[in-house]
Amino acid sequence: MLTNDDIVLLRKDFPILEEKIYGKPLIYFDNGATTQKPLQVLARIEYAYKHLNANIHRGVHYLSQKATEAHEDARSTVASFLGAAHREEIIFTRGTTEAINLVAFSFGEAFCNQGDEIVVSVMEHHSNIVPWQMLCERKGLTLRVIPMNEKGELDMQAYKSLLNSRTRLVSVTHVSNVLGTVNPVQEIIRLAHEQNIHVLIDGAQAVPHIKVDVKELDADFYVFSGHKIYGPTGIGVLYGKRELLDAIPPCQGGGEMIDKVTFEKTTYNILPFKFEAGTPDYIGSTALAEALRYVQAIGIERIAEYEHVLTRYATTRLLEIDGMHIIGTTENKSAVVSFLVGEIHPYDIGMLLDKMGIAVRTGHHCAQPLIDSLGITGTVRASFSFYNTTDEIDSFIAALKKVVLMLS
Amino acid sequence: MTINQIQDRIVEDFNQFDDWMDKYALLIDLGNGLEPLEDQYKVPQNIIEGCQSRVWLHAEMKEELIHFKAESDAIIVKGIVALLLEVFTGRTPDEILQAEVYFVDKIGLKEHLSPTRSNGLVAMLKQIKLYALAFKTRNS
Numbered sequence: 001m002l003t004n005d006d007i008v009l010l011r012k013d014f015p016i017l018e019e020k021i022y023g024k025p026l027i028y029f030d031n032g033a034t035t036q037k038p039l040q041v042l043a044r045i046e047y048a049y050k051h052l053n054a055n056i057h058r059g060v061h062y063l064s065q066k067a068t069e070a071h072e073d074a075r076s077t078v079a080s081f082l083g084a085a086h087r088e089e090i091i092f093t094r095g096t097t098e099a100i101n102l103v104a105f106s107f108g109e110a111f112c113n114q115g116d117e118i119v120v121s122v123m124e125h126h127s128n129i130v131p132w133q134m135l136c137e138r139k140g141l142t143l144r145v146i147p148m149n150e151k152g153e154l155d156m157q158a159y160k161s162l163l164n165s166r167t168r169l170v171s172v173t174h175v176s177n178v179l180g181t182v183n184p185v186q187e188i189i190r191l192a193h194e195q196n197i198h199v200l201i202d203g204a205q206a207v208p209h210i211k212v213d214v215k216e217l218d219a220d221f222y223v224f225s226g227h228k229i230y231g232p233t234g235i236g237v238l239y240g241k242r243e244l245l246d247a248i249p250p251c252q253g254g255g256e257m258i259d260k261v262t263f264e265k266t267t268y269n270i271l272p273f274k275f276e277a278g279t280p281d282y283i284g285s286t287a288l289a290e291a292l293r294y295v296q297a298i299g300i301e302r303i304a305e306y307e308h309v310l311t312r313y314a315t316t317r318l319l320e321i322d323g324m325h326i327i328g329t330t331e332n333k334s335a336v337v338s339f340l341v342g343e344i345h346p347y348d349i350g351m352l353l354d355k356m357g358i359a360v361r362t363g364h365h366c367a368q369p370l371i372d373s374l375g376i377t378g379t380v381r382a383s384f385s386f387y388n389t390t391d392e393i394d395s396f397i398a399a400l401k402k403v404v405l406m407l408s
Numbered sequence: 409m410t411i412n413q414i415q416d417r418i419v420e421d422f423n424q425f426d427d428w429m430d431k432y433a434l435l436i437d438l439g440n441g442l443e444p445l446e447d448q449y450k451v452p453q454n455i456i457e458g459c460q461s462r463v464w465l466h467a468e469m470k471e472e473l474i475h476f477k478a479e480s481d482a483i484i485v486k487g488i489v490a491l492l493l494e495v496f497t498g499r500t501p502d503e504i505l506q507a508e509v510y511f512v513d514k515i516g517l518k519e520h521l522s523p524t525r526s527n528g529l530v531a532m533l534k535q536i537k538l539y540a541l542a543f544k545t546r547n548s
Contacts (some may be wrong), residue, residue, distance in 0.1 A: 022428070345482035347461045347527060351520075352484075355428050363460045377481065378460070406429070406436060407483060 002298070002306040002386060010298070011387050013038035024357030027392045032177050032205060032336055032383030033361055034227045037291075041230060044290040048283045056282045057256060057273075071282040074289035075272065081292045082222060082239050083213035088271040089245065092285050095236035096204040097127040099223035100171070102238060102275065103200055104131035106248040107169060107221075111198075114140035116168045121146040121154055121183070122373050123176040126366045128202045132171060145369075146172070152179035152328035159188065163195050170199045174206035178365045178379065179328025180311070180336030182210065189218050198244065204228055208385070209307055209334045211300045214239050226284065231291035235284030238275070245271050252277040303386045307335040310384045310393065317397045321404060327379050338365075338379035341400075344407045346378045352403040353380075358396055411503055414495050415511040422515035431516065435487030442490040445479035456535055458528030461485045465532055467539040473498050474543055476536065485527050488512065488520055492529075496536050501544035505537060 002010075011017050014036045019026045028036065048070065054063035056071050072087075079087040093099040112118075118132045122145050129143075136143050144167075146159045154172075163170075170192045175182050189199045200221035206212055208229040214222045219239070226235040250257055250268055254277035259267040268274045295303065314337050318324050323342030340346065350362035363378040364371040371378060382396065409417070425431050449466035456463040461482035468475050476497045480486040491511065496504055512521045521529055 345461060347482040348484045350460075352432060355432070377462075406433060 001309070002302050004389070007306075007387065007389055013040065013294075014387055015039065017387060021357040021359075022355060027358045027388075027396055029382040029384060029388065029392075029396065030359045030361050031208075031385040031388075032228075032365075032381065034233070035208060035230045035385055036387070037232070038230055038294055040294050041232065041287050041291045045232060045283060045287045048286050052286070053283070055279055067282055070286045071280065074282075074285035077289035077292055078237055078239075081296065082207075082237075083215045084239055085215055086242050089239055089242050091238040091240065091245070091272050091275040092280050093223075093236045093238050094234055094281075095225040095227070096202060096223050097131075097225075097236075099221075099236055099238035100128055100200070100202065101131045102251050103171075103221050103223075103240070103248075104135045105251040106275075107198070107244075108135040108139060108141075109251075110248040112139050112141055112168050115166060116141045117144050117162075117164070117166045118142075119144045119146060119159075119162050119167055119170040119172075121172045122148050123152070123154070123179060123181065123183075123367065123370045124171075124173055125177055125202065125204070126368070128171055128173060129369065141168075142166075147373075148181075151330045152176065152181045153330045154181075154183055154188075156184070156187065156191075160191060163192060163197060165195075167192075167195070167197045170197055171202070172199075173202040173204075174212070175203075175209065175334045175336075176328065176367075176370075177205045177336065178338050178367050178370055178381065179330070180333040180338070180383075181328055181330050182206070182332045182334055185219070186217050189220075193218065205334065205336070208295070208303075209300075210304050220244055226288040226291065229288075229291055230294060231288035232284050235281050235288045237288075242271060245275070250274050250277065254278045256280070298386065306386050307384055310388055310390065311335050311337060313390050314382060314384070314393045314396075317393060318400075320397070321401060323404075327374065327376070335384040336381060337383075338381045340376065340379055341404050342408065344404065346380045348407050349380045349400070349403055352406060353396075353399055356399040356402075358399055411495055411499065411507045415509070415514075418491055418494070418511045419514045428516070432484065435517070436483055437487070438490040439480075439483040439486035442479065442486050442493075443477075445477055449477055450479065456528045456531040458531065461527045463489060463528035463532045465535055467536075467543075469543050469547075472500055472547075474501060474504065474540060476539075478532065480528065482527065485520070485529060488517065488529055489532065492532065492536070499540075501540040501547070504540035505544065509533060 016036045052067045054067045056068040075090045076087045078090045144162045147155045174185050185201050192199045198220040201219045203222050203224040207224045222239040227233040257269050257274050257277040259269050325340045327338040346362035361381045450464050454464045454466050463480045465478045478489045480489050
């Protein structure tokens with residue numbers, strides 16, 4: 001496991017962790033929203049702009065070749081990180097949201113008709129709800145929702161009963177951004193595949209924290225964002241099985257994605273270019289690859305193990321506080337703890353913690369249907385990374401106790 | 409007292425404290441002291457929805473003066489609501505329309521009135537002005 005000495009060293013890679021907030025050391029517990037960037041990623045961005053910047057593909061000149069190689073190498077890095085069978089199964093997008101929208105549009109065009117159904121779960125982020133609602137509206141589909149129990153675990157019996165001959169796609173999150181629940185996605189995929197139903201997994205909250213292998217999961221689509229795994233903002237990934245990506249149309253037209261263009265008829269390029277219209281974020285892709293290499297060098301299993309200890313420690317210490325109510329109590333949880341204290345509003349807790357240099361997130365976390373289903377208006381969420389420490393959790397608990405005293 | 413005299417008094421009250429904790433303690437006290445909004449006014453059409461917290465605002469005109477009643481589900485927001493009510497309730501529409509709110513800034517609570525906070529306060533302020541405009545138009 002990562003030792004305290006390891007963490008001290010790793011923290012040096014993240015200059016922002018030295019920042020002072022209102023004169024106090026920053027304690028950053030908002031990693032579920034975005035992670036901080038290590039020097040290696042920052043250096044890669046600077047290096048790429050200094051030495052590798054030219055528009056990629058089709059360029060005959062040296063620099064364009066180099067930039068193209070870097071972008072395509074990044075694709076291979078992502079493919080191996082996810083355990084994809086083929087590198088052209090990796091499509092670069094702007095993030096998880098764009099990746100889901102792409103599938104909702106293109107898969108919807110190819111495979112969905114009036115009366116069909118899409119299945120999501122009650123714990124989805126808005127970005128895994130709204131694109132499907134838009135598809136439902138566009139083509140006359142129905143959205144079905146998997147419920148959960150009071151611990152924040154999906155009701156698998158209900159899930160099974162939702163699958164039928166009209167179900168076209170199941171789209172669920174691997175890890176809940178509010179509850180931290182790690183969903184049994186392998187089982188979800190297996191059950192869907194028994195009925196020839198395709199499955200998209202939203203991995204935004206999973207890839208930074210647990211080992212993901214899309215082949216082992218047998219996921220049809222798997223999506224994530226770069227910025228939540230120590231990479232830059234504005235770059236994300238859509239993994240799709242080759243035969244599926246081949247079978248669905250592109251959702252954006254433009255340069256790069258074409259084979260031959262005439263005013264009468266345009267034919268599309270092969271994978272992955274068919275889905276990457278326009279100049280892709282080739283600096284972002286190489287920086288994302290650097291972030292993935294950084295994570296791999298530490299070891300995702302070691303990260304998972306350490307973050308598990310942090311999360312357990314935080315949970316135990318939180319429960320010292322009177323009126324503490326942890327939202328999401330399943331055993332199988334990632335590095336997220338959502339909570340409420342008595343009747344205190346999450347905004348008040350978040351505001352006062354901020355004054356003490358502690359960054360947490362409050363509110364509905366872009367998962368309003370989930371928050372509504374719990375009969376609350378929001379939570380306070382602390383979400384951890386491997387660069388967080390038990391000392392920081394101790395400071396957080398001390399601050400929280402002070403805050404609760406002020407507010408009660 | 410004029411609107412600005414009240415604002416100046418609030419600034420004085422808060423600026424006797426150097427420590428942010430004391431300022432927030434005062435705000436929390438004010439929030440706790442705010443009379444709860446009667447259920448009849450705590451209705452959906454009076455909700456000013458923020459992403460983080462909600463504010464309910466009710467307005468009525470009595471003898472040329474506008475009276476506001478309001479509440480929030482978050483106590484810190486409620487404290488600021490109490491201050492805004494102190495400044496704006498019992499005023500003529502013109503006084504409200506011409507008023508410029510500067511006290512929040514001056515007592516170091518500007519962040520709460522930032523549009524990005526999405527706590528309902530910016531929308532509340534806008535709604536107060538809209539009520540003033542509506543009452544003014546109705547009376548003229």
